[in-house]
Amino acid sequence: MKNRMNQKLEEITVGTLIVGVDVAKSVQWARFVDYRGVEIGKAISFKNNRQGFENIVARIVSAAAFLGEVGNPLRFQNARQIVNYAGYNLVEDSSGQNKSGTCISKRGRKQLRSVLYQMAFTMVSNNGEMISLYRYLTTRRVNPLKKKQALVVISKKIITVIYSLLKKQAVYDPTLVLGAAMKERMMAA
Numbered sequence: 001m002k003n004r005m006n007q008k009l010e011e012i013t014v015g016t017l018i019v020g021v022d023v024a025k026s027v028q029w030a031r032f033v034d035y036r037g038v039e040i041g042k043a044i045s046f047k048n049n050r051q052g053f054e055n056i057v058a059r060i061v062s063a064a065a066f067l068g069e070v071g072n073p074l075r076f077q078n079a080r081q082i083v084n085y086a087g088y089n090l091v092e093d094s095s096g097q098n099k100s101g102t103c104i105s106k107r108g109r110k111q112l113r114s115v116l117y118q119m120a121f122t123m124v125s126n127n128g129e130m131i132s133l134y135r136y137l138t139t140r141r142v143n144p145l146k147k148k149q150a151l152v153v154i155s156k157k158i159i160t161v162i163y164s165l166l167k168k169q170a171v172y173d174p175t176l177v178l179g180a181a182m183k184e185r186m187m188a189a
Contacts (some may be wrong), residue, residue, distance in 0.1 A: 044059070069112035070112065083156050086155075087105050089104065129176065134150050
């Protein structure tokens, strides 16, 4: 048994993410640390019940699934490359003489698109900025998007946010997610 534990400890590398949970009375905290024990980002609280635990596990699994599909996001030069890698880049939808507009290429990792779609679905129900962006996209006067199209846009936004946070080694700041130009367009609508 000890030999197996030592083997697992030896497998910890620079890219290893360690998740620890502090037990409290009604609220628990998950902290994320790297292989050196340095905390990454802010601790996340969750309720000390089954639903709270399932929520935090879903978050961790989503992040792990994203990283499992993409690998190290910083190996890409920009977020747009990850968008293309996922197959979310727009292409002309045409056949012969017919041109019906644009659609996503789907020339990418299907599983990554699935993970991002699930993340977008969760974000649209829990994150204030993504909720307002989703509402704007589906209700704007000029070219409103269908619900699934809006979720694809949210998925692309998630890629941009993740990439930016990793690149800048910053903590999530809700005020910076939409940007000034998008906030102006949303206010004008």
